Amino acid sequence: MSKLVTKALALCILGLTVILPSLQAAKTNVLYKDQVAVIMYHHVDDDAKSGGTITTKLFEDQLTYLKSKGYQFITLRQFKDFMQGASVPHNAVLVTFDDGYESFYINAYPILKSMRIPAVNFVITNDLENPLASYIPSLSRDEIVEMTSDTNFIDAQCHTNNFHYKLPDGSPALIGRMVTNGKKETDEEYKQRVIGDTQACVAKLSELYPEPIDSYAYPFGYFDARAIDYVGQGGMKYAFTIVPEMATRDIDPMQIPRINAGNSMITPEVLHNSILRRIVAASNPSAEVPLAETLSQLGGKATVSGGAVTILYGSAQWQGKVNGAGLTNGTATVTLQKPLYTKNNKVLIGIKDLETVIGAQIVYNPTVQSYAVRQSPAVKK
Numbered sequence: 001m002s003k004l005v006t007k008a009l010a011l012c013i014l015g016l017t018v019i020l021p022s023l024q025a026a027k028t029n030v031l032y033k034d035q036v037a038v039i040m041y042h043h044v045d046d047d048a049k050s051g052g053t054i055t056t057k058l059f060e061d062q063l064t065y066l067k068s069k070g071y072q073f074i075t076l077r078q079f080k081d082f083m084q085g086a087s088v089p090h091n092a093v094l095v096t097f098d099d100g101y102e103s104f105y106i107n108a109y110p111i112l113k114s115m116r117i118p119a120v121n122f123v124i125t126n127d128l129e130n131p132l133a134s135y136i137p138s139l140s141r142d143e144i145v146e147m148t149s150d151t152n153f154i155d156a157q158c159h160t161n162n163f164h165y166k167l168p169d170g171s172p173a174l175i176g177r178m179v180t181n182g183k184k185e186t187d188e189e190y191k192q193r194v195i196g197d198t199q200a201c202v203a204k205l206s207e208l209y210p211e212p213i214d215s216y217a218y219p220f221g222y223f224d225a226r227a228i229d230y231v232g233q234g235g236m237k238y239a240f241t242i243v244p245e246m247a248t249r250d251i252d253p254m255q256i257p258r259i260n261a262g263n264s265m266i267t268p269e270v271l272h273n274s275i276l277r278r279i280v281a282a283s284n285p286s287a288e289v290p291l292a293e294t295l296s297q298l299g300g301k302a303t304v305s306g307g308a309v310t311i312l313y314g315s316a317q318w319q320g321k322v323n324g325a326g327l328t329n330g331t332a333t334v335t336l337q338k339p340l341y342t343k344n345n346k347v348l349i350g351i352k353d354l355e356t357v358i359g360a361q362i363v364y365n366p367t368v369q370s371y372a373v374r375q376s377p378a379v380k381k
Contacts, residue, residue, distance in 0.1 A: 029070030029091070031367070032279045036079060036092045036247040037071075038240065039271070041262035042099055043136065044107040054264050056107045062261060063117055065268030066093060071275075075118040076155045076215065080238060083253050093275075094247075095119040096240060096258060098159055098217050100127060102137040109147055109154065118153035122217035122240070125204040126162035141208055148209040156208065157215040158236065161200040164219045172222040174231075191230050198234025214238060228254045243375050246278045257375070280374070281364040288348040289371065291340070297370045298358065304347050309340060313358045322347060327357055 042052035044059050054062075067073075072089040074082075082088045095112070097104050100123030112119050127138035139156075147154040163173040171177075174194065178185045185193070202213045214237040218227075221242035231239060231254070238253050245257035259278065261271050291309070292302040300313035304322065311318040311327065318334075320327040325339045336353045355362050361374040 031091045033090050035280055036094055037275045038094045038096060038247050038258040039261040040258040041097045043101050043103050045103045052262055054262050060111045062268045062271050063115060069272055073117045075153050076120045097121040100124050100139045102139050105139055105143040120155040120157055122159035123156050124159050124164045125201045144208050156205055158201040159217050160219055161197045163197055172220050174219055175222055175224050175227050194230035195234045198231050202235045245375050246280050248280055276367045279365050279367050281366050284351050284364045288350050290346045291349045294371050298373050318357055
């Protein structure tokens with residue numbers, strides 16, 4: 001009996017030596033706080049070859065590596081609560097899939113289930129009528145019911161009902177205008193088409209499980225201001241883009257960014273580094289920044305000659321002076337909140353003033369200790 005007890009204790013100790021380091025890593029290895037890395041996949045398959053396909057091994061390796069680095073995976077419900085003001089674990093990650101392929105059920109779901117990692121799949125609900133008719137087989141109703149009922153961390157949401165195609169003119173069905181018998185649809189017809197398609201997606205998924213169907217992934221990543229409005233009228237409160245940034249509460253919930261993870265070239269280390277490069281500091285470390293150095297990090301250039309300051313960013317050129325309170329590009333003038341000034345032989349500018357000049361939000365990444373322009377979709381509500 002004593003030998004059995006001793007052996008049992010030894011096994012317990014061995015188990016703790018395996019478990020405790022990973023738990024400790026999750027507690028102490030704080031990479032970022034109060035933001036979420038939403039990562040995006042499409043197809044997990046060991047035979048298919050495409051830019052949106054990865055093997056089951058790579059998929060599992062990515063998730064295992066992220067776990068080892070202290071990332072913590074959250075559910076869609078947790079993500080939505082976060083967007084409404086709730087807290088999330090440090091190093092939070094939300095796993096998403098687009099297109100509703102059956103490979104999610106066959107190859108990805110067993111891995112997710114065994115590792116207890118939540119995920120959401122954005123489904124093209126028109127494919128539910130005949131899942132095997134697609135070029136790539138799609139999820140069936142039974143498979144969705146099984147996954148969502150057997151766990152409390154797998155979700156199915158909308159990738160439109162039947163808008164995952166392009167019109168004859170090349171525009172995506174979500175934002176293009178249909179032409180029937182030579183007649184282009186009116187604005188009202190377009191509006192009703194988008195709202196109706198969204199409502200159809202909600203209705204079909206609502207039959208399968210009881211969670212709210214209020215989240216959407218834009219097909220092909222394309223959308224515009226009207227599409228945002230009408231998708232919202234169709235019942236969506238959250239919509240996901242393909243803009244590669246971190247998700248924070250200050251973004252539009254109908255324009256949520258995602259970081260691509262579903263390419264065969266994205267190794268676990270590459271995915272980890274891709275997330276690190278996009279971490280957003282809670283606030284900029286300084287109200288004023290060195291003009292030339294910061295612009296260089298943003299992809300622009302600033303020069304100072306005899307007190308004259310020239311700023312080049314994109315196609316615009318701005319002129320000003322040290323101790324001057326304004327910058328002009330010939331057709332427009334920006335009045336600075338604080339004049340340009342020199343300190344330690346460097347010209348400094350207010351971060352808010354620089355954002356006004358370049359027309360974009362500037363964020364600080366504490367991991368790489370540099371500034372960057374925060375990417376955003378071309379359209380705004």
